[in-house]
Amino acid sequence: MRTLVVEDEVRLARHVSRALTNAGHETAVVHDGEAALADAKKNPYELIILDVMLPGIDGFEVLRRLRKAHVDSRVLILTARGELNDRVNGLAMGADDYLAKPFAMQELVARVAALGRRYAEKAPIKLQVADLTLDLTNNEVFRGDRRIEVSVRELTLLRVLMREPGRVFSRTELCEKVWEREHEYDMKLVEVFISRLRRKIDVPPLIHTVRHLGYTIRETAP
Amino acid sequence: MTRWPLRWKVALYSALLAIAATIGGAVTTWYVLRYHEIAAFDQRLTTDASEFFRDVENFAGGPANNRRVFKEIFVPLAMRDKLVEVTDAKGTLLYRSPKVHTPLPVDDVKKFHNHIIHGHTIRMAEFEEGGLTLRVGDDLKAISQIGRDIFMAMLGAIPTVLLIILIGSRWVASRAITPIEEIRQAAASITAQRLDQRLPVPPTGDEIAGLIEVLNAAFDRLQRSFEQAVRFSAAASHHLKTPIAVLRAGIEEIMSDSECSLRTQAAADGLLHQVHQLNSIADKLLLLARADAGRLEVRFDEFDLSELLEGVLDDTRALAEPLDLAIEANVPETLPLKADRVYVGMIAQNLLENAIKYNERGGRIKVTAQAKNGSVLLNVGNTGQGIPEERAAHLFERFYRGRGDERVSGSGLGLSTARELARAHGGDVSLLQADSTWTELSLSLPRGG
Numbered sequence: 001m002r003t004l005v006v007e008d009e010v011r012l013a014r015h016v017s018r019a020l021t022n023a024g025h026e027t028a029v030v031h032d033g034e035a036a037l038a039d040a041k042k043n044p045y046e047l048i049i050l051d052v053m054l055p056g057i058d059g060f061e062v063l064r065r066l067r068k069a070h071v072d073s074r075v076l077i078l079t080a081r082g083e084l085n086d087r088v089n090g091l092a093m094g095a096d097d098y099l100a101k102p103f104a105m106q107e108l109v110a111r112v113a114a115l116g117r118r119y120a121e122k123a124p125i126k127l128q129v130a131d132l133t134l135d136l137t138n139n140e141v142f143r144g145d146r147r148i149e150v151s152v153r154e155l156t157l158l159r160v161l162m163r164e165p166g167r168v169f170s171r172t173e174l175c176e177k178v179w180e181r182e183h184e185y186d187m188k189l190v191e192v193f194i195s196r197l198r199r200k201i202d203v204p205p206l207i208h209t210v211r212h213l214g215y216t217i218r219e220t221a222p
Numbered sequence: 223m224t225r226w227p228l229r230w231k232v233a234l235y236s237a238l239l240a241i242a243a244t245i246g247g248a249v250t251t252w253y254v255l256r257y258h259e260i261a262a263f264d265q266r267l268t269t270d271a272s273e274f275f276r277d278v279e280n281f282a283g284g285p286a287n288n289r290r291v292f293k294e295i296f297v298p299l300a301m302r303d304k305l306v307e308v309t310d311a312k313g314t315l316l317y318r319s320p321k322v323h324t325p326l327p328v329d330d331v332k333k334f335h336n337h338i339i340h341g342h343t344i345r346m347a348e349f350e351e352g353g354l355t356l357r358v359g360d361d362l363k364a365i366s367q368i369g370r371d372i373f374m375a376m377l378g379a380i381p382t383v384l385l386i387i388l389i390g391s392r393w394v395a396s397r398a399i400t401p402i403e404e405i406r407q408a409a410a411s412i413t414a415q416r417l418d419q420r421l422p423v424p425p426t427g428d429e430i431a432g433l434i435e436v437l438n439a440a441f442d443r444l445q446r447s448f449e450q451a452v453r454f455s456a457a458a459s460h461h462l463k464t465p466i467a468v469l470r471a472g473i474e475e476i477m478s479d480s481e482c483s484l485r486t487q488a489a490a491d492g493l494l495h496q497v498h499q500l501n502s503i504a505d506k507l508l509l510l511a512r513a514d515a516g517r518l519e520v521r522f523d524e525f526d527l528s529e530l531l532e533g534v535l536d537d538t539r540a541l542a543e544p545l546d547l548a549i550e551a552n553v554p555e556t557l558p559l560k561a562d563r564v565y566v567g568m569i570a571q572n573l574l575e576n577a578i579k580y581n582e583r584g585g586r587i588k589v590t591a592q593a594k595n596g597s598v599l600l601n602v603g604n605t606g607q608g609i610p611e612e613r614a615a616h617l618f619e620r621f622y623r624g625r626g627d628e629r630v631s632g633s634g635l636g637l638s639t640a641r642e643l644a645r646a647h648g649g650d651v652s653l654l655q656a657d658s659t660w661t662e663l664s665l666s667l668p669r670g671g
Contacts, residue, residue, distance in 0.1 A: 053464075080464055101466070105478075170491040172495045189537060192541070
């Protein structure tokens with residue numbers, strides 16, 4: 001996807017651009033609002049990643065002028081403020097998505113991929129790893145024929161792991177994904193819930209510890 | 223001390239001053255009058271004496287003759303009503319008027335002098351001429367009467383004076399205070415949302431106008447610093463969040479590098495966790511900055527508090543496991559609430575974190591949620607050492623940590639943030655109990671937002 005990154009912090013722009021390039025997107029970078037307007041009107045970008053706080057014209061104003069000039073590229077707003085009204089503002093002005101700084105690069109790449117899809121993928125109804133199933137419609141968990149009672153957090157943790165079997169999640173990442181808001185909870189919390197889940201579902205083991213790194217769910221040990 | 227309205231104070235003081243002035247005036251008048259009356263009195267006595275001596279001389283038909291027998295007839299009629307004694311050069315009494323019941327004092331009666339005789343103030347003088355000594359005195363009754371009259375007149379005047387001064391000065395004070403009352407009302411209407419309001423400066427150019435100018439200048443400064451604070455929270459957000467975003471992106475790039483060793487990846491994950499902590503602190507500081515600036519934005523959503531608490535309690539049980547804490551939860555099946563879900567989550571998490579942090583091994587935590595009189599209440603109690611009174615007073619202050627030991631981690635931002643968030647909803651977080659056995663905090667939120 002042809003993508004324009006508008007971000008005045010040069011290093012952050014470089015990281016974003018590199019991550020998107022690695023994910024197979026064609027990326028250009030500008031550092032201020034005027035350049036963004038000029039570039040976006042000239043070149044048909046499919047996606048513009050737009051920072052709100054820009055020197056000169058700010059991100060919201062860039063978005064307003066782009067829409068006025070009938071530039072219909074998709075727009076993903078980046079904001080440092082993280083206040084809800086920024087999001088409401090941005091979406092009301094015709095942005096397609098919104099991400100608060102500091103964001104996980106994987107999250108950005110995933111959002112970009114989602115914006116690239118013409119139609120939203122149909123969400124799966126049932127997640128399965130070996131004989132462990134999680135029914136997303138009624139949140140029931142089965143190991144083979146045995147029904148397993150899980151708590152709220154255990155369920156969310158299991159869902160995150162089972163959506164991407166084989167992928168290694170760091171504790172930090174799980175903390176952020178399961179508890180959503182960044183908080184000061186001890187990372188031990190992740191370990192506690194992993195061990196609880198293991199006790200409930202893990203014979204033979206499905207959740208594996210990858211030394212120094214984190215956890216993954218898959219059928220056989222690596 | 224009771225607070226008296228200024229206008230009544232002015233009236234009262236004026237009246238007291240008026241009374242003092244009346245008394246002062248009366249006393250002065252009395253002294254001046256008395257002085258002149260006594261001078262006239264003395265003059266009369268002197269005139270009487272010289273008349274007496276002239277008469278004695280006339281009767282003798284020549285210079286006074288000692289050998290002549292003194293007769294009552296020599297004494298003028300006008301003098302016989304007074305106290306009179308006449309003696310010759312040897313001190314032999316020649317005449318005594320009928321009013322004199324005891325001999326008149328002889329010593330120190332050279333010049334005019336007051337004597338108390340039979341309870342009456344008598345003014346006396348002694349004159350000598352041609353071998354005769356005349357001692358004459360009279361009652362000062364008439365002059366004392368003037369003093370009493372003045373005193374009575376004053377007593378009669380005081381209530382009238384008092385009333386006039388009281389009413390008059392209250393009216394004057396009211397008029398003087400009216401602009402101050404206007405200033406008070408105008409100043410009260412200047413709030414964080416309407417800081418651009420200013421007090422109207424009257425065209426009088428008097429002290430009140432000067433005061434208003436000074437106040438307006440103070441409001442200008444206040445508005446400037448307030449606006450700076452608002453701008454700061456937006457700018458600080460950008461300045462803090464951008465480098466954190468760069469840090470995070472950089473660390474994640476290291477971690478996603480396939481050539482990176484596992485050890486490096488683990489170290490990078492540790493750094494990433496620190497970045498999260500940093501971000502969390504920045505979030506809270508910005509939240510407080512916004513709260514201070516009165517710009518805390520609360521997004522009211524309908525949600526189920528019971529559902530939210532289920533997750534938080536789940537975490538609490540997990541975190542409390544190593545401490546062997548018994549957790550008792552009285553949460554209804556559903557508890558609909560209209561509030562900011564994210565903020566309420568932060569408050570609930572905060573209260574429960576504290577209940578674990580300040581607990582003791584084998585202790586208890588009790589969580590009660592209920593709807594009551596249009597409010598939703600969440601009470602979180604725990605066993606533990608409790609909070610000493612002097613510390614309880616500082617519990618909701620920023621960066622204040624309940625105990626001095628470093629065993630307990632955290633930024634200390636917690637309870638102050640929780641309270642600010644609750645208050646932004648129109649609710650509050652308060653300390654219900656803090657003794658050596660039980661500590662209980664309560665969150666109350668209006669149920670309908």
